[in-house]
Amino acid sequence: MAMGRPRSFDTDKALDEAMEVFWRHGYDGASLAMLTKAMGIKPPSLYAAFGSKEGLLKAALDRYAERRSEHMRYVLAGASAREVAERYLGSIAESHTDPANPPGCLLVQGGLACGAGSENIPFELASRRALTETELRERFVQAKRDGDLGDDADPAALARFLSTVASGMGVLASSGADRDALREVAHVSLSAFPGQEANRIPLP
Amino acid sequence: MAMGRPRSFDTDKALDEAMEVFWRHGYDGASLAMLTKAMGIKPPSLYAAFGSKEGLLKAALDRYAERRSEHMRYVLAGASAREVAERYLGSIAESHTDPANPPGCLLVQGGLACGAGSENIPFELASRRALTETELRERFVQAKRDGDLGDDADPAALARFLSTVASGMGVLASSGADRDALREVAHVSLSAFPGQEANRIPLP
DNA sequence: AGACTTATCTACCACTCGATACAAAAGTTG
DNA sequence: CAACTTTTGTATCGAGTGGTAGATAAGTCT
Numbered sequence: 187m188a189m190g191r192p193r194s195f196d197t198d199k200a201l202d203e204a205m206e207v208f209w210r211h212g213y214d215g216a217s218l219a220m221l222t223k224a225m226g227i228k229p230p231s232l233y234a235a236f237g238s239k240e241g242l243l244k245a246a247l248d249r250y251a252e253r254r255s256e257h258m259r260y261v262l263a264g265a266s267a268r269e270v271a272e273r274y275l276g277s278i279a280e281s282h283t284d285p286a287n288p289p290g291c292l293l294v295q296g297g298l299a300c301g302a303g304s305e306n307i308p309f310e311l312a313s314r315r316a317l318t319e320t321e322l323r324e325r326f327v328q329a330k331r332d333g334d335l336g337d338d339a340d341p342a343a344l345a346r347f348l349s350t351v352a353s354g355m356g357v358l359a360s361s362g363a364d365r366d367a368l369r370e371v372a373h374v375s376l377s378a379f380p381g382q383e384a385n386r387i388p389l390p
Numbered sequence: 391m392a393m394g395r396p397r398s399f400d401t402d403k404a405l406d407e408a409m410e411v412f413w414r415h416g417y418d419g420a421s422l423a424m425l426t427k428a429m430g431i432k433p434p435s436l437y438a439a440f441g442s443k444e445g446l447l448k449a450a451l452d453r454y455a456e457r458r459s460e461h462m463r464y465v466l467a468g469a470s471a472r473e474v475a476e477r478y479l480g481s482i483a484e485s486h487t488d489p490a491n492p493p494g495c496l497l498v499q500g501g502l503a504c505g506a507g508s509e510n511i512p513f514e515l516a517s518r519r520a521l522t523e524t525e526l527r528e529r530f531v532q533a534k535r536d537g538d539l540g541d542d543a544d545p546a547a548l549a550r551f552l553s554t555v556a557s558g559m560g561v562l563a564s565s566g567a568d569r570d571a572l573r574e575v576a577h578v579s580l581s582a583f584p585g586q587e588a589n590r591i592p593l594p
Numbered sequence: 595a596g597a598c599t600t601a602t603c604t605a606c607c608a609c610t611c612g613a614t615a616c617a618a619a620a621g622t623t624g
Numbered sequence: 625c626a627a628c629t630t631t632t633g634t635a636t637c638g639a640g641t642g643g644t645a646g647a648t649a650a651g652t653c654t
Contacts, residue, residue: 190600191650212503214418218642220506229643231602239642295503298494298564299416302424302610303642312565346562346571347578354558358550360502361516367550374551378582393622394630422612432633433613439631443612506640507612 197235198249200225205246210288213243213297213307243296243307247314250292257281258321267329267339268381271348274322275372278352282359283368290360294353319349339380351375401439402453404429409450414492417447417501417511447500447511451518454496461485462525471533471543472585475552478526479576482556486563487572494564498557523553543584555579 203224207216218239222229236242257277264270282290293315300307326341335341355368407428411420422443426433440446461481468474486494497519504511530545539545559572 189652190598191602191652193601194650210503211505212416212418212501214416215503215505215508217505217640219640228603230604230645233643234601290502294561297416298502298561299414299419299499301415301419301421304419308565315561315565343574343578347575350558350562350575351555351579352558353561354554354556357498357502357519357557357561358554361512361519370547371551371554374547374582375555375579376582378578378580394628395620395622395632397631398620421610423610434615434634435632437613 193231193235195225195227195231200227200235201242201246201249204242205250205292206288208243208246208296209290209292210295212295213239213304214301240304240307244310247292247296247310251314251317254281258318262321262325266381267326267335267344268376268379270322270325270329271344271379272376274348275351275355275375276369278355279365279368279372282355283363283365288360289362291352291356294356295360315349315353318352319345322348336380344379347378348375397435397439399429399431399435404431404439405446405450405453408446409454409496410492412447412450412500413494413496414499416499417443417508418505444508444511448514451496451500451514455518455521458485462522466525466529470585471530471539471548472580472583474526474529474533475548475583476576476580478552479555479559479579480573482559483569483572483576486559487567487569492564493566495557495560498560499564519553519557522556523549526552540584548583551582552579 203226204216204221207220207224210216211220218229218232221239221242222232225232232242236245261270261273261277264273278291281287288295293311296311297304297307298311323341323345326335326339326344329335330337330339330341335344351371355371358371359368407430408420408425411424411428414420415424422433422436425443425446426436429436436446440449465474465477465481468477482495485491492499497515500515501508501511502515527545527549530539530543530548533539534541534543534545539548555575559575562575563572
């Protein structure tokens with residue numbers, strides 16, 4: 187048989203460009219014209235490679251998750267629950283204000299609300315956000331087993347709290363807040379976290 | 391002179407319906423077809439009354455702010471900074487899961503990202519969110535003058551923290567979290583707030 | 595080389611978008 | 625009633641939407 191004409195663009199590079207467009211404009215706000223221009227390809231190539239606009243988003247989300255997985259590995263490798271929380275919010279403050287990316291978080295920015303034909307996109311994004319919360323919760327359950335978290339600590343509540351603060355930081359960053367502002371929020375948030383009660387009130 | 395034909399619909403009622411559509415679908419996701427159907431009027435009436443889709447959003451935001459102003463008056467009337475924070479996050483947990491409204495917060499849900507011709511909508515929403523943060527900050531400055539907040543407390547940081555958590559709760563609620571989940575987040579968040587250190591770790 | 599398979603390009607589809615022109619309708623004022 | 629002013633409904637505007645048909649180009653296989 188024959189292999190056919192090879193693809194003339196780099197799928198991952200194109201996905202990175204698409205990711206940025208979705209990140210900056212949201213799912214509904216990202217038009218095919220924007221996407222194809224940024225990706226440097228024409229609509230038929232896009233549809234041949236990703237099936238649909240929604241398929242393209244999912245592929246971009248997969249790539250986003252892949253990118254952040256090493257970050258999360260570092261976060262979860264923290265020695266204590268407290269250190270995990272510090273690393274988590276700290277890395278969020280950095281990544282959400284990284285000038286190499288649009289501000290904020292793709293999973294928040296991509297679309298909390300959508301138009302008529304895209305009602306399932308918000309669910310898709312929410313389920314991806316939930317994955318990180320689950321990782322944190324399981325890490326805190328482990329910490330509790332290790333005696334690193336007190337018996338009265340609630341891993342699910344702590345994970346949900348951190349995840350919620352992270353979403354809030356995404357909203358904050360998307361409206362132009364700078365890195366120091368996010369670090370400040372992270373710092374105050376950590377006061378709610380068990381361990382190292384000493385530096386509760388003072389701020390940097 | 392002559393007075394002209396009177397308007398056949400109630401402007402405020404129509405605004406309430408428009409608000410709900412923007413709330414549920416965001417600015418870009420809310421089409422004129424949805425809006426006019428929900429408002430029970432035809433496009434020319436909408437444009438005569440509000441000028442443009444963006445004008446309609448601003449009018450709806452004004453009405454939203456008006457609605458919440460009594461809430462904020464109650465919140466800011468808390469006896470201590472701590473009580474203000476409790477009232478603030480508590481009322482957010484309630485209002486963001488009020489079945490009478492779409493879940494979450496219009497100012498978050500309405501649009502963090504927008505398409506080509508609507509780049510200023512996110513700014514508009516962000517500036518409205520900032521108003522609440524300012525109210526909180528000024529209340530905390532007052533609390534500090536009153537000696538109700540310690541000298542080492544940072545009113546701006548605390549207000550920003552609360553505002554960020556509130557945005558995060560909006561994201562959480564919009565993805566289907568129930569009222570108890572938001573209350574839990576509020577409870578944990580308050581552990582980061584000065585005063586009443588006793589109940590830091592235990593959760594309901 | 596020639597058959598075969600797949601990607602790419604041009605052009606276009608039906609549809610929806612936000613916004614309006616126009617004329618009929620509904621009221622107030624003289 | 626008649627003159628005037630404003631709103632309302634119908635019908636539609638041009639632009640842009642996501643998505644595709646069909647022909648051509650670019651490779652690999654025998």
